[in-house]
Amino acid sequence: MLKTTFKPYYAVIFTSKKKKTDPTYVSMAEAMIELAKKQPGFIDIESAEDEIGITVSYWESLDAIAAWKGNSMHQIAQEMGKNDWYKYYKVKVARIEREYSFEA
């Protein structure tokens, strides 16, 4: 049987609930997405929000994730998130093992 090779990569699943809508949050969130895209090992980011927010970012390695977590601008945003924006958030680091897709 022909088996396609699949190179595992990593996801950060960030689920959150915000205290209130804050214009500073919106511009900071956009800035962080742009900054994330410039990091080594960044692959993609997807985000949706209604009652809760879910953002999933994809990375080539755990080292790339650790470097992004430690980025100094990102750390400032993380502090603002804790102090001002989030009622709660949950972060899960996961290894993508398999994927498939459908397009109409």
Added chain:
Amino acid sequence: MLKTTFKPYYAVIFTSKKKKTDPTYVSMAEAMIELAKKQPGFIDIESAEDEIGITVSYWESLDAIAAWKGNSMHQIAQEMGKNDWYKYYKVKVARIEREYSFEA
């Protein structure tokens, strides 16, 4: 150093874009969430939607995920999804390796 034990578990990251809002979709989506919750090995499910939809379900094992994918009611919903609802969807199966959270 004290190290807490962490039992790995699995996530299905489902990202999608719908063709249009369809009342049948809404009730089927709710029914599928209720049905998923009753499956062996189900842990949790989180969902958010704006321009795209992101649903992440969490499971105890890959076997539990495979069983849910093969569930006959779920298979009917999957077919309706392909035929009627989704412009595209992407499914990623991932192993959660680490997690942390914050609560204000």
